[in-house]
Structure formats: C-alpha cells, structure tokens
Amino acid sequence: MSQPFQVNLRGIIDLLSNHIYGDAHVYVRELLQNGVDALTARESLDGHRGSIRVSVLRGDGPLELRFDDDGIGLTEREVRQFLATLGESSKRRIAGASDVAPDFLGQFGIGLFSCFLVADEIVVHTRSAREPDARAVLWRGHHEGSYVVEGGSERTAGTTVILRARAGHEDAFEPQLVRAQLARYGALLRWPVHFHDGVRDERVDRADPPWRANASDAAVLAWGASALGQSFLDWIPLRSDTGDADGVAFVLPHEPSLGSVRSHRVYLKGMLVTEESTDVLPTWAFFVHAIVDARRLRPTASRESLYADATLATTREELGASIREWLLRRARSEPERVQRLLRVHHRAIKALSASDDDVLALFAAWLPFETSSGVMSAGEIASLARPVWFTRSVDAFRQMSGLAQTQGRLLVNVGYAYDDECFSRAAELLAIDLNELDPAALTRELDEVSEAVLASAEPFLEAAARALDGVGCDVSLRSFRPDDLPAFYAIGAEATYRRSVERAAVKARGAWSDVLSAVKRTRAADKPVLCFNHRSALVRRLIALDAHEAIEPAVRLVYVHAMLLGHHPLSNTEHVMLPSAILDMIAWGLDGRGERILQ
Helix, strand or coil: CCCCCCCCHHHHHHHHHHHHCCCCCHHHHHHHHHHHHHHHHHHHHHCCCCCEEEEEECCCCCCEEEEEECCCCCCHHHHHHHHCCCCCCCCHHHHCCCCCCCCCCCCCCCHHHHHHHCEEEEEEEEECCCCCCCCCEEEEEECCCCEEEEECCCCCCEEEEEEEECCCCHHHHCHHHHHHHHHHHCCCCCCCEEEECCCCEEECCCCCCHHHCCCCHHHHHHHHHHHHCCCCCEEEEEEECCCCEEEEEEECCCCCCCCCCCCEEEEECCEEEEEEECCCCCHHHCCEEEEEEECCCCECCCCCCECCCHHHHHHHHHHHHHHHHHHHHHHHHCHHHHHHHHHHHHHHHHHHHCCCHHHHHHHHHHCEEEEECEEEEHHHHHHCCCCEEEECCHHHHHHHHHHHHHCCCCEEECCCCCHHHHHHHHHHHHCCCEEECCHHHHHHCCEECCHHHHHHCHHHHHHHHHHCHHHCCEEEEEECCCCCCCEEEECCHHHHHHHHHHHHHHHCCHHHHHHHHHHHHHCCCCCCEEEEECCCHHHHHHHHCCCHHHHHHHHHHHHHHHHHHCCCCCCHHHHHHHHHHHHHHHHHHHCCCCCCCCC
16 A cells, blocks of 8 residues: 655755755745746736735744735645645646646645745735635744644735744845845846835836846946946847747856856846856857846756757757857947957857857957068958968967068968867958978077088087987087077977976876887987077077187087977976086086086
C-alpha cells in the first residue's frame, strides 16, 4: 500500500534560505510575484485592472508588513489545496495538470514559504473573484509546520498577506529596504505598485521604459545611466521573437578586457530575475551592458537565473542578431556614429567580423591595426598601394618593428586575438599585397659589412660564438639602423618551437619528459642568430677591445638585452647567464690590468 511523503517544513525552510534563495529579502519579490499573477488572472477573468499596495506598520510590537492586491483571490477549497501543499501552484489549474500558464511568473508553489525566512507566521486573508458567492477565508500558517483555516471578515475580491518580523530579522521590514526591494524587482511591471511607509503613500513602479516609448537617444541614455549607475557611449535596441523579449544594449564608454564576461540585467514579464546573467547575449557582445525583458523564458526554482534550454539559446542568437543588424544599418546611415563606437570597441567588432562575412565586408576598411608607423586602419594601409608585411607574434612585432621601419617596410602586428583572421580577410577585400615577415629572413636582408671590417671583427665573432655556445645561438655582423641598437636577436618559427619544447622539457618529469626529449631530437630547426650592429658605437668598441676576457661577459649581456628587448622568455641557463656576466664585468672593470679578482 502506497503512503504519502511526509514533509519537514523546518528542513524546507533551511533549504530555501541556504540553498535556493540568495538572501532573505527575496520574500518581497515572492509576494510581489504572487500579487502580479493574481492581477493577471483577474484581468483574464473579468477585465479588471487592479494594483498592488504594500505598507509597513509600526506599533507596540514587531514591525508588520501588509501586502494587498485586488486580484483573483482564492476560495476556501483553493486555500486548503494550494497554501497547505508545498510545490502545488494555483497557476496550474488554468494551464492544465502539469504545466503553468505562460502569463504567470510563479511556477513552483514555494514562493509564499519564503516568508518564513523572516517571519514565524503568515496570515493570508482572501476572497475569490471567480465565485460571486464565495466567502472570505483566513489562513494562518506557522513556521513549525501547522496551519488553520477559518472564515474571514468581509472584504472585496483579492488577497492580503500579513507578516510580523521575527526577532533578529527586523531589518528585513524596514520601510526604506522594503521600498527599495519593490522598486528593484518591480521596475518594469505593467501593474501599479504603491508603497506606504506609515507617513506617505507613493508609487514605486516605473513608467514604460524609453525603448518602448520611442524616446530620443538622450532620453534612453539618461534612463540607462540612472538604471545602471554609469554613463554610456550609445544604445542598441534588442528584440527576440522566440523569447518574446525586448530591451536595450548600452555601449560601454570604455573598452573592457578582451574575453571578459559581461553580466546583464534580465526581467521576466517585468519582474527582475537577475542582474548577473551571462548567457542572455553572445560572448562576443562583451562591449555592451544589456537590460532585457522576456516573456517566454523560464526561470529556475529560485527565480534568480534563467533555465538553460533551447528557447534561451535561440533567444540569445536573436538578441545578438539585433546588435549585428544595428551595426550594419548604422554603418550605412550614420557612419560617424559607428566610427565613434569602433574607436573604443574595435576588438569586439573584430571578434564579430572573424565569423561574419557581412560585418567584415562592411567594417574592413575601418578596422584599426598596430603597424610600425603607428595605428592605421585597413583602408589607410590599402591606400599606400605598396607591399605590406605582417607578423603573427606580438613579441616578433616588437622585435622587428624598428628594423622594418628603417628599411622602409610597413609591418603590421596581427598577433592579438582575432587580428590575424580579420586582417588577412580584409587584405583580400581591399587588395592589399600581403607578405609574412620572418625574423631570421630579415637578418639576411640587412646591409652586409665590408670584407675588411669582417676580417678585423673575426676575433670578436669567435669569442662571441664561444660565449653563446651553451645557448645554441649563432652570431653574425651586419649594419642597420637604429644606430643605438647593439644587436638584434632573430629566431624563426621552427627555432621558436624548439626553444619552447626545451623549456618545457626542463620542467617536465617522467614519461612526458621523455616525449618532449624525443620531439627535441626529431624537430630540425635553424639556430637563432644574434646579429651585431656595426653602426653601434658599443659594438665597434667591443670589436676593437684587446682584453678578450671582457668580450665574453659583454656578449652575454648584449645577448640577454636583445632577448628581453624582443620579449623572448629566458631559459634557466639564460637566467643564470645575466648575473654571472654582470659580476664578471664588474670584476674586469675593477682590475685595470684585466686580471680576474673574483673566482
């Protein structure tokens, strides 16, 4: 014989307070939600347009909160069925046995029990508008799990909920806090919400948001600044048919860090669900802060986040499409408006362009890139009508930028996220003659020195080769600008890979170390080259130096300097090389005869 489950209400209250709801103040939201659903049901029944009235009363005892609505109300049978059964919801009666009518916010039948987080007793005084002859009913629920139902005093259709603050939770009933919570959760409700603090009565809900009122740009931006507490650069209207959602995406006035997660404010049928949604917009839309009101998305049981389902996924795509289409329209009709946005958020537009040919085609000429001649748009680069060189590494760009400039080359840095794909595709659209520049190849194109200079420098180059033998680096002597750069460290892609494997092998242990060692042996790569600059006064002095014991530490210092200048990571050997070379140079400098005084 089957038996019904027994429910421990104390355990349920602990579950609500510690695991489902974020804080005890959500009881205001739950009461507001129940009132809105009651008004919605009443309007469907007889067209009545009601309101919600909340008051905080001070007497000799604890603070008392009264929550009134003139909605659908409950009959005595409904009170016994729905208020006494955790998980039972009156909204299911309208929609069917297991579903909830889409117009209602409450779905789980636990909202009223959140009041036990701040009160020991819940008093519900209600009368049904569905049955004209129904009598008023009074229901008293107690936190230990008992309730009583009795006849209530005469009243019009609707419901009143009365709470008295539990000892230690008086702050949850303070008028300023209650008013703030009503305004926060009910900002976009279509029902009037009035609040009385014992002295004055005021309406705390807002009028229709400006994006629904065809307001001016200035009015929308002012509303956004007030709602979100900061100013914005621009605004973009949002719309999704799948989620029956609308809203506005405010363009941030500054560039956020690339890949940062942007949280958004989401309402469900005008009731605040969360201010920290990260899944209502695509990840590439990290340059906006959105406010969205949806009518077909589903909340979780806590109603503090959205249920991740196919409807949410499609809604996210459609809201993202709203941003994309706005950019496309504005680029054609108000290009200066989009250029202003691009100056701040070009990385976000590149992120979108990387996967959207239409966006790329429209914005290609405007997208900015770092070059050896400063930041230039792809259109400006194309207008130069000459070969353009690029590097896929930020460090390689820093290393080669100055050299490329002195050689009359325009070097473009596409080492940042999305830049490589965006620039290569923009180059195709704008007919840019594009060539990849390799650091090792660049050294071979630097000016050669004369045979006489090379012969006189041979002892120096031999000493330099000995100094760098332990790090696997060749040496050469060329002539290039700038004059104050003593040496240029050039390493090709294969050699870069080999260095990374070697550094990993030093740290790895066990089988992984054996794998890396095998990779090291099988990957053939040209050695990196330390290319000394004969135009440098320092290099010429080193070549002319007779004290050969000073050349090797000096070369090691120049080598580490070139590595750091090119932002190359140092190996363990190179880390040790720097202080050792400094000490050797100090020792040599202190001994005028060149004797080593430090052993």
